[in-house]
Amino acid sequence: MTAAKTDTPQRVLIVSSHPLFGQGLRILLRERKEPDVEVVGIVKSVDEAVAAIDRVNPDLVIVDYDDGRVNRDEFLARFVEGARRLRVVLLSLKEGGSEAIVYDRRTLAASQIDDWLTEWNFAEKPSASLAGQAAKEMEQPGLHDPSRTGRSLLKTLMNQDRVIDQRSSNMKHLLSAVVLVIVLSVVMVLTFTQLPLLPAAASLQAQPIDQLFNLHFVLIGVLFSLIVGFMLYSIIVFRRKPGDDSDAEHIEGNTRLEVLWTLAPLAAVIYFSYLGAVALGEVERPDPRPLEVDIVASQWAWRFEYPASQLISNELVLPVNQQVRFRMVSNDVIHSFWVPEFRVKQDILPRGNNMTRELRVTPSEVGEYTLRCAEMCGELHARMEAPVRVVSTNEFAAWLEETAAMVPEDPIDRGQYWTRQFGCTACHSVDGTRIIGPSWRGVYGHEVQLQDGSVVIADEAYLYESITDPSAKIVAGYQNLMPNLSDQMTEEQIQEIIEYLKTLSE
Ligand code: CUA
Numbered sequence: 204m205t206a207a208k209t210d211t212p213q214r215v216l217i218v219s220s221h222p223l224f225g226q227g228l229r230i231l232l233r234e235r236k237e238p239d240v241e242v243v244g245i246v247k248s249v250d251e252a253v254a255a256i257d258r259v260n261p262d263l264v265i266v267d268y269d270d271g272r273v274n275r276d277e278f279l280a281r282f283v284e285g286a287r288r289l290r291v292v293l294l295s296l297k298e299g300g301s302e303a304i305v306y307d308r309r310t311l312a313a314s315q316i317d318d319w320l321t322e323w324n325f326a327e328k329p330s331a332s333l334a335g336q337a338a339k340e341m342e343q344p345g346l347h348d349p350s351r352t353g354r355s356l357l358k359t360l361m362n363q364d365r366v367i368d369q370r371s372s373n374m375k376h377l378l379s380a381v382v383l384v385i386v387l388s389v390v391m392v393l394t395f396t397q398l399p400l401l402p403a404a405a406s407l408q409a410q411p412i413d414q415l416f417n418l419h420f421v422l423i424g425v426l427f428s429l430i431v432g433f434m435l436y437s438i439i440v441f442r443r444k445p446g447d448d449s450d451a452e453h454i455e456g457n458t459r460l461e462v463l464w465t466l467a468p469l470a471a472v473i474y475f476s477y478l479g480a481v482a483l484g485e486v487e488r489p490d491p492r493p494l495e496v497d498i499v500a501s502q503w504a505w506r507f508e509y510p511a512s513q514l515i516s517n518e519l520v521l522p523v524n525q526q527v528r529f530r531m532v533s534n535d536v537i538h539s540f541w542v543p544e545f546r547v548k549q550d551i552l553p554r555g556n557n558m559t560r561e562l563r564v565t566p567s568e569v570g571e572y573t574l575r576c577a578e579m580c581g582e583l584h585a586r587m588e589a590p591v592r593v594v595s596t597n598e599f600a601a602w603l604e605e606t607a608a609m610v611p612e613d614p615i616d617r618g619q620y621w622t623r624q625f626g627c628t629a630c631h632s633v634d635g636t637r638i639i640g641p642s643w644r645g646v647y648g649h650e651v652q653l654q655d656g657s658v659v660i661a662d663e664a665y666l667y668e669s670i671t672d673p674s675a676k677i678v679a680g681y682q683n684l685m686p687n688l689s690d691q692m693t694e695e696q697i698q699e700i701i702e703y704l705k706t707l708s709e
Pocket residue numbers: 501502503537538539576577578579580581583584585587
């Protein structure tokens with residue numbers, strides 16, 4: 204640009220009988236950042252122009268291409284008679300002034316005019332900014348290499364078919380890209396809706412959630428296609444031709460497009476938040492008389508309590524088509540209740556201070572599912588699962604009876620039963636296998652090496668303390684991880700567990 208500066212026209216003569224054209228152009232030129240252009244005159248006719256050229260000695264003449272009263276042919280003819288070197292721009296402001304078409308000009312001697320009329324080429328450049336366009340024209344004489352477009356000015360003076368050709372070619376590209384986007388969208392949406400992306404839905408709450416999911420899949424498919432479709436089309440159709448090292452056209456921006464692509468996503472997000480609120484309302488809607496089930500989560504076991512039947516279970520059995528209200532607490536860290544087929548999920552927090560969390564589910568399909576902990580909760584998080592069975596109302600009643608009858612008569616068997624119900628066996632094996640805590644096999648009555656180096660005999664008092672105050676004595680090689688479940692047990696249950704543990708050393 205700085206090199207071109209010495210060539211920059213200083214003196215501009217405007218030829219137009221329309222006052223708006225001349226004055227408007229003068230203002231636009233004056234508002235340019237670099238005040239290197241001076242409008243030395245605005246004339247209304249060819250005669251005035253010829254006279255002015257002699258008088259003001261312009262470097263550049265801008266002729267109103269669309270002004271019928273300025274006969275540009277006559278202007279050029281008179282111009283031929285002179286022996287001056289001039290730059291001339293024919294400037295068209297048709298299209299209601301929203302676009303300017305600037306024809307290229309070269310520095311010409313009068314003797315070259317004959318050649319110029321037959322040879323001179325142009326590059327039409329639609330632009331939203333007349334000032335920018337005119338300024339560029341003047342700052343960079345010879346910017347448009349005539350050989351690049353190879354179109355005759357004269358032909359264009361006859362009609363503007365070429366411009367229209369360019370438009371219809373643009374329209375063809377746009378239509379092709381739009382067709383590609385539509386085809387891609389259909390493929391994406393069909394793929395998303397036909398593939399089994401979600402597990403089976405087995406609760407009433409799953410319905411509004413899946414509706415939202417499916418709507419999102421459609422939106423994702425269309426948005427993906429819109430972006431990738433136009434991108435693919437441009438990469439393939441407008442790729443650089445061999446040997447073409449020209450720069451791309453500079454694009455300034457498009458206010459209408461920017462407003463559109465700001466408002467459309469905003470409206471979509473607001474609409475989806477509305478849909479989300481409606482769905483949440485449906486998912487959380489309480490039934491007046493739900494089945495109550497209390498859930499106790501601990502590292503790394505689940506316990507299910509049925510308060511109405513005073514039952515404890517390690518298996519979650521639910522009647523179909525009845526809402527269940529889960530009240531959930533954790534004995535240690537944060538866990539999370541998640542049965543994928545029910546869709547809903549709820550974090551479970553350590554007990555105390557109203558930390559009980561509620562979740563309502565209405566199982567709608569008889570079947571067997573798996574409850575998974577969905578919150579990273581330590582070493583065996585991945586194995587913190589429990590079976591879930593959704594059964595008919597009759598089967599559920601039968602199961603309640605069966606389970607109630609399953610509590611063993613014999614105190615030692617009962618002790619074993621409690622260790623399973625309270626989830627102790629998730630961490631303690633009975634066969635000597637090391638899991639998270641020490642195995643119970645052969646512990647009672649034997650020496651136990653503790654973390655602090657001391658050795659104790661595992662008597663009844665030791666076992667009792669280890670259940671009611673688990674962190675009091677830590678066995679060497681193990682961590683202090685065990686939750687204190689004793690306040691959830693009766694004294695009788697604790698004694699029965701100890702009796703059972705004794706039998707493991709026989
Ligand atoms: Cu409990 Cu993960």
